[in-house]
Amino acid sequence: MTQPTQFSRRDFLAASAALAASGAVPGLAWAQAQAAPPFRLGALNSITGVGGPYGPAMLEAIKIAIAEVNAAGGAAGRQIQLYAEDDQTKPDAAVLAVKKLIEINKVEAVVGIWPSSVGLAAMPITNAAGLITMNTCGAPEMLTENKQGLAWMFQASNAVFGRAFAEVARQRGFKRPAVMAFNNSTFVGQANYFRDAWREKGGDVSAFTVYEPNQTTYRTELNKVLASKPDVISLSAYRPDATIILKEWFQTGQDCKFIMPGWTANEDLVKALGKEATEGIISISNVAAHDHAAYKRFAAEFRKRTKREPDIFASQSYDMVITLALAIEAAGATADVAAINGKIRAVTAEGGGEKVSGFAQGQALLRAGKPVDYDGASSRLDFGKQGETVPDFGVFDIRDGKLVLNEVIAGKV
Numbered sequence: 001m002t003q004p005t006q007f008s009r010r011d012f013l014a015a016s017a018a019l020a021a022s023g024a025v026p027g028l029a030w031a032q033a034q035a036a037p038p039f040r041l042g043a044l045n046s047i048t049g050v051g052g053p054y055g056p057a058m059l060e061a062i063k064i065a066i067a068e069v070n071a072a073g074g075a076a077g078r079q080i081q082l083y084a085e086d087d088q089t090k091p092d093a094a095v096l097a098v099k100k101l102i103e104i105n106k107v108e109a110v111v112g113i114w115p116s117s118v119g120l121a122a123m124p125i126t127n128a129a130g131l132i133t134m135n136t137c138g139a140p141e142m143l144t145e146n147k148q149g150l151a152w153m154f155q156a157s158n159a160v161f162g163r164a165f166a167e168v169a170r171q172r173g174f175k176r177p178a179v180m181a182f183n184n185s186t187f188v189g190q191a192n193y194f195r196d197a198w199r200e201k202g203g204d205v206s207a208f209t210v211y212e213p214n215q216t217t218y219r220t221e222l223n224k225v226l227a228s229k230p231d232v233i234s235l236s237a238y239r240p241d242a243t244i245i246l247k248e249w250f251q252t253g254q255d256c257k258f259i260m261p262g263w264t265a266n267e268d269l270v271k272a273l274g275k276e277a278t279e280g281i282i283s284i285s286n287v288a289a290h291d292h293a294a295y296k297r298f299a300a301e302f303r304k305r306t307k308r309e310p311d312i313f314a315s316q317s318y319d320m321v322i323t324l325a326l327a328i329e330a331a332g333a334t335a336d337v338a339a340i341n342g343k344i345r346a347v348t349a350e351g352g353g354e355k356v357s358g359f360a361q362g363q364a365l366l367r368a369g370k371p372v373d374y375d376g377a378s379s380r381l382d383f384g385k386q387g388e389t390v391p392d393f394g395v396f397d398i399r400d401g402k403l404v405l406n407e408v409i410a411g412k413v
Helices: 009-021 024-033 055-072 092-105 116-129 157-170 185-200 221-229 240-254 268-274 295-306 312-331 337-344 361-369
Strands: 037-044 081-087 110-113 132-135 151-153 177-182 207-211 232-236 257-261 282-285 354-355 372-374 393-399 400-409
Touching: 024 116, 024 240, 037 055, 037 092, 037 312, 055 081, 055 110, 055 295, 055 312, 055 361, 092 110, 092 116, 110 116, 110 312, 116 132, 116 151, 116 185, 116 400, 132 312, 132 337, 157 185, 157 232, 157 257, 157 282, 177 185, 177 221, 185 207, 185 232, 232 240, 240 268, 268 400, 295 312, 295 393, 312 361, 312 372, 354 361, 361 372
Parallel strands: 037 081, 037 110, 110 132, 132 151, 177 207, 177 232, 232 257, 257 282, 354 372
Antiparallel strands: 282 393, 393 400
């Protein structure tokens, strides 16, 4: 049986210090929390597999947020108790992990789900159990399958990504785009929306190729695309396969640019391929809300713990817990999952209450009977009808081995 994740004295003291600075009284809140049962929270993260570069940081962000909430006495007096599982970035492993969280650990919500393949595999199970889930998935099916309204998406869908890729390609003056996509729901969805967006404004893609993963070479698929003589390729891929594709493209010597998602086209890709092969790649990703007070406070604690900057997925994971905790606070100590779920939009709606940037601040206002609007570390968190929100997009160019921010495009639901 999975034991609840333990929080160190450092976790509590760090969060308590932050609360003291904001005027909260952690000692009193801690005493009040003992009367209410804990809220059992599951974290399903890609600690291993292709999501391994992101899962550990997401879990650390979840722990930071939980420490902040618990140091304030918990949400509606309920301490958050964490049960963490590794989904291995595999749907079959995720199914086993989420069943364990539900059947053995008796969790009431699951946060941190990174890939759409895992999210789509887990959703029927969590929906059947009536659980709240919060994720960073991008597949459009995550929206259409969210029929019970229990899933909340903190990352832009790949429909939005695909359209953003097409818009940037037009702005850069490209005329003959081609598309290559890893065969899964996330990347095929992204590729389809790129093609649709390009067609809407006239023209068509020069080639559209979906490839199977886990190959040692992609020359056959790549040569088909290059034969269409594109001036840019929208490559929807994970880093392992993208590394092979870009290496084989570079060996051909054919002049062409690439547009890629930021979780693939980053410093690690440069390390794998070198500066010359990656020069000029356009990298597009959601970016955290660096000017928000929530981000500044969270990032400072994240740096202290990890000696690195939080990425967008870590920022989103932190926001998941704070959003959920504020919803629990708003619903009350005896509220069931449905009632808590009904408060998520209320504590984040733009213009729906006083702006807050942290749990203790929101808790104080809610206990005074005042509505709140949490502006998170990752975005404004203004959720759409299907539980989706869209952080801002950063458009980066890889120049001399470094990611250089070219522009920020405001996210719109």
